[in-house]
Amino acid sequence: MTDVTPGKHHLELSVFPTSPYYARVHVQRVLEGWRRDDLVETAQLVISELVSNAIKAHASSSAATEAAAHASPEHIWVDLYPVEEAVVLRVWDASRTPPVLRVPDLDDEGGRGLCLVDLLARSWGYYRPASGGKIVWCKLVSISME
Numbered sequence: 001m002t003d004v005t006p007g008k009h010h011l012e013l014s015v016f017p018t019s020p021y022y023a024r025v026h027v028q029r030v031l032e033g034w035r036r037d038d039l040v041e042t043a044q045l046v047i048s049e050l051v052s053n054a055i056k057a058h059a060s061s062s063a064a065t066e067a068a069a070h071a072s073p074e075h076i077w078v079d080l081y082p083v084e085e086a087v088v089l090r091v092w093d094a095s096r097t098p099p100v101l102r103v104p105d106l107d108d109e110g111g112r113g114l115c116l117v118d119l120l121a122r123s124w125g126y127y128r129p130a131s132g133g134k135i136v137w138c139k140l141v142s143i144s145m146e
């Protein structure tokens with residue numbers, strides 16, 4: 001999971017508000033191709049949150065000036081690959097800032113995305129490839145296997 005090369009099923013996306021939608025469509029197509037319809041809903045939720053975070057990170061950090069070998073800093077990428085019965089989703093962005101799991105108060109406006117990921121994923125985390133940016137990943141398994 002420390003590999004940085006985008007896999008066969010990767011999709012490069014602009015840092016743009018419509019990108020979570022395209023990431024959802026991509027994840028659905030790939031999972032249906034693998035006959036993993038059982039994971040589509042969860043994977044779509046999770047990828048939406050991770051891509052939204054990647055876009056926000058770009059907007060609020062110096063990501064635009066951070067070097068990245070695998071994509072222009074104006075882009076992010078997503079990919080997914082199977083590991084036995086699980087599927088790993090990854091989202092790369094140009095920011096080195098790590099994601100932080102928060103415990104939001106009832107009246108907090110944000111801070112729920114990673115809570116959701118934490119609830120739905122078997123495991124998740126991030127790493128910073130030497131070539132730049134970071135990758136947030138999460139591993140999903142079918143609920144029936146939990």
Ligand SMILES: Nc1ncnc2c1ncn2[C@@H]1O[C@H](COP(=O)(O)OP(=O)(O)OP(=O)(O)O)[C@@H](O)[C@H]1O
Pocket residue numbers: 049053054056057093095097098099100101102109110111112113114115136
């Ligand atoms: N890809 C990322 N790059 C940099 N920081 C991140 C990234 N993802 C998450 N974070 C940090 O982790 C915090 C928690 O993320 P989370 O998705 O839970 O909440 P949010 O994005 O602030 O709000 P919400 O998802 O509810 O709209 C973010 O506020 C941000 O500071």
Ligand SMILES: [Mg+2]
Pocket residue numbers: 049052053111112113114
């Ligand atoms: Mg979020």
